[in-house]
Amino acid sequence: MAGYNMMRCGEFRTTYEKDTTIFPTPMSKKFAILGVILCFIAPLHIGEFSFLSDFAVTLMIQIGYMSIAALGLNILVGFTGQISLGHAAFFGFGAFASAWMNNEFGIPVFFAIPLAGILTMAVGIMFGMPAARIKGLYLAIATLASQFILEDFFARADWFTGGSAGSLANSMEIFGYVVTGDRQYYYVVLFYMIVMFILAANLMRSRDGRAFVAVRDHYLSAEVMGIRLTWYRVLSFGISSLFAGIGGALFAHYLEYVSVESFNLLLSIQFIGMIIIGGLGSVMGSLLGTIFMVLLPEVMQGGAGLIASTEWGNIPAITEGVNYMKEMVIGLSIVLFLIFEPDGLAHRWRMTKAYWKLYPFSY
Amino acid sequence: MNWDLLSQLLMNGLIIGCLYGVVGMCFVLIYKSTQIVNFAQGEFLLIGAWVCWWFLTTWELPFIVGFLFTLGFMTVFGILLQMIVLRPMIGEPIISVIMVTIGLSLFFQASLKWIFGVNVQPFPKVFDQETVMFFGMQIQTAYVMSLVISLAIMIGFAWFFKTSKHGLAMRATAFDQQVAQSLGISVKHVFAMAWAISAVVSAVAGVVIGIVNGVSDTLAFIGIKVFPAVILGGLDSIIGAIVGGIIIGLLENFAEYADGQWFQVGNMYTIAPFYVLVIILMIKPYGLFGTKDIERV
Numbered sequence: 001m002a003g004y005n006m007m008r009c010g011e012f013r014t015t016y017e018k019d020t021t022i023f024p025t026p027m028s029k030k031f032a033i034l035g036v037i038l039c040f041i042a043p044l045h046i047g048e049f050s051f052l053s054d055f056a057v058t059l060m061i062q063i064g065y066m067s068i069a070a071l072g073l074n075i076l077v078g079f080t081g082q083i084s085l086g087h088a089a090f091f092g093f094g095a096f097a098s099a100w101m102n103n104e105f106g107i108p109v110f111f112a113i114p115l116a117g118i119l120t121m122a123v124g125i126m127f128g129m130p131a132a133r134i135k136g137l138y139l140a141i142a143t144l145a146s147q148f149i150l151e152d153f154f155a156r157a158d159w160f161t162g163g164s165a166g167s168l169a170n171s172m173e174i175f176g177y178v179v180t181g182d183r184q185y186y187y188v189v190l191f192y193m194i195v196m197f198i199l200a201a202n203l204m205r206s207r208d209g210r211a212f213v214a215v216r217d218h219y220l221s222a223e224v225m226g227i228r229l230t231w232y233r234v235l236s237f238g239i240s241s242l243f244a245g246i247g248g249a250l251f252a253h254y255l256e257y258v259s260v261e262s263f264n265l266l267l268s269i270q271f272i273g274m275i276i277i278g279g280l281g282s283v284m285g286s287l288l289g290t291i292f293m294v295l296l297p298e299v300m301q302g303g304a305g306l307i308a309s310t311e312w313g314n315i316p317a318i319t320e321g322v323n324y325m326k327e328m329v330i331g332l333s334i335v336l337f338l339i340f341e342p343d344g345l346a347h348r349w350r351m352t353k354a355y356w357k358l359y360p361f362s363y
Numbered sequence: 364m365n366w367d368l369l370s371q372l373l374m375n376g377l378i379i380g381c382l383y384g385v386v387g388m389c390f391v392l393i394y395k396s397t398q399i400v401n402f403a404q405g406e407f408l409l410i411g412a413w414v415c416w417w418f419l420t421t422w423e424l425p426f427i428v429g430f431l432f433t434l435g436f437m438t439v440f441g442i443l444l445q446m447i448v449l450r451p452m453i454g455e456p457i458i459s460v461i462m463v464t465i466g467l468s469l470f471f472q473a474s475l476k477w478i479f480g481v482n483v484q485p486f487p488k489v490f491d492q493e494t495v496m497f498f499g500m501q502i503q504t505a506y507v508m509s510l511v512i513s514l515a516i517m518i519g520f521a522w523f524f525k526t527s528k529h530g531l532a533m534r535a536t537a538f539d540q541q542v543a544q545s546l547g548i549s550v551k552h553v554f555a556m557a558w559a560i561s562a563v564v565s566a567v568a569g570v571v572i573g574i575v576n577g578v579s580d581t582l583a584f585i586g587i588k589v590f591p592a593v594i595l596g597g598l599d600s601i602i603g604a605i606v607g608g609i610i611i612g613l614l615e616n617f618a619e620y621a622d623g624q625w626f627q628v629g630n631m632y633t634i635a636p637f638y639v640l641v642i643i644l645m646i647k648p649y650g651l652f653g654t655k656d657i658e659r660v
Binding site for chain 2: 220273332
């Protein structure tokens with residue numbers, strides 16, 4: 001879980017500011033800035049030359065909006081210790097809300113996305129109400145019910161979602177400038193991603209963030225210390241839905257079409273899979289887990305293509321079954337991670353860093 | 364009011380409710396003895412039904428033999444699953460345990476779709492007579508059989524837990540693991556037994572539903588429908604699971620009737636139990652018969 005860092009020998013923190021800083025060392029700050037710059041230049045193409053193929057750009061956009069939603073779920077599950085099996089429904093609600101506000105009231109997409117996030121937050125608080133009374137397993141089942149209730153609502157509310165026909169979303173427009181193509185939309189997603197990740201990282205340094213962690217670690221002691229349990233449990237539902245809503249809205253305006261069927265239980269499970277694989281209670285882990293979860297099916301698709309292209313491997317069972325294999329591998333990777341690496345990729349990443357810091361002498 | 368339709372639907376509700384009760388019992392059995400919430404319960408039904416179907420069609424065994432083979436297979440399956448996957452999870456936080464079973468359910472569902480396809484496959488004919496008349500209502504023979512089997516399973520459970528040595532050991536383990544261990548009960552065996560019994564009984568329910576509706580992956584949804592039933596009855600009460608199952612079965616059929624007659628919104632059959640679930644959780648989270656969890660510091 002979160003909370004412990006590998007500190008280098010001789011590195012002492014003497015003030016609270018130093019202890020809660022986002023970047024523990026100047027080097028890590030430089031690396032983060034370098035990473036953002038690399039993300040900025042990655043989709044550029046100059047003349048004939050481009051760093052990334054079109055397909056890689058679509059994958060990166062997918063990682064972008066999914067990771068925002070996964071980060072929200074991580075605030076709820078990893079930091080506050082509440083379980084939600086209905087995250088996909090909130091993701092979907094954000095998608096529909098943004099498209100609806102844009103189509104119905106003519107609110108520009110640029111404003112509709114954050115507004116959709118706030119609307120989803122309200123819905124999340126409503127469905128988080130049971131969390132005031134129940135916890136753990138019972139809460140998991142209550143959120144499972146909210147997943148089905150919202151899914152049913154999507155299928156029924158023609159005025160909101162367009163019913164079974166789905167709803168069309170306009171493309172992104174920033175003060176008259178229409179964003180066209182994946183390479184331009186990439187920057188919109190990147191902008192939101194940076195904003196949301198900084199927000200989340202800062203939230204965890206604030207009083208509210210510490211209250212979340214206290215509720216997770218021992219809710220009775222937290223209450224004794226004067227933390228309003230009900231308020232923070234419901235609030236964390238709200239914040240997690242806000243992130244989900246913004247992720248969903250970005251998804252809607254990327255595909256420009258939202259269908260009712262895409263926000264099912266499987267997607268909810270995938271979201272939880274992302275944060276478990278990435279590492280519960282780690283902001284960076286949400287991103288790592290999303291990357292894993294998005295790339296895994298693509299790698300499998302590629303692998304199946306390679307096998308099918310060989311002479312002996314062209315078996316219909318492999319070429320047709322690859323979709324089922326993807327689901328199987330998602331399920332299997334969740335199980336294997338929980339058994340063998342419950343702290344997720346974020347922990348592995350820390351271990352690797354610690355190893356190289358002291359290379360070649362291990363102490 | 365359309366009394367014929369209503370009584371027919373309520374009869375169906377009673378029968379399907381008994382099946383929910385049986386599956387709920389299996390769910391409660393695992394929860395009570397091993398503290399694991401099994402989100403893969405529906406997949407147990409699905410696996411049982413598919414394996415039985417495979418024995419009957421590909422191997423062309425007679426129904427009884429194929430059915431017994433299925434039960435044997437499910438016993439081994441339950442024990443292996445507990446040994447390989449669930450045993451390392453003992454003592455882990457609740458989210459990990461829930462997610463392991465969810466991961467398993469995803470894995471099984473996808474692999475079964477891959478092996479057996481996504482189409483509904485009818486069972487070979489088991490009964491000569493399709494329907495029987497009962498107080499003027501037409502009821503499928505398989506439904507009557509399922510009612511009889513459910514009642515038999517319930518009585519079997521009662522006998523097992525009240526009188527048999529293994530049943531007593533399981534109840535002792537559910538009550539207090541450490542005390543049970545110090546009295547010479549092998550908690551490992553009890554856990555394995557709980558999973559095996561649960562898998563076998565779920566498979567019976569799966570086969571029964573498969574005979575009526577054909578086998579397809581929608582069967583796994585029963586595993587989710589069982590949640591409203593067990594929450595209503597109380598998560599750790601076997602009697603509660605049966606009562607809750609029957610109430611939910613009646614309720615969803617009544618909701619369908621009310622929907623068809625008055626509201627016309629559609630899909631009430633699937634969704635009504637979940638509304639009930641949320642309401643119960645808000646008002647009485649420990650259900651009708653569940654033990655109230657009192658926390659002392």
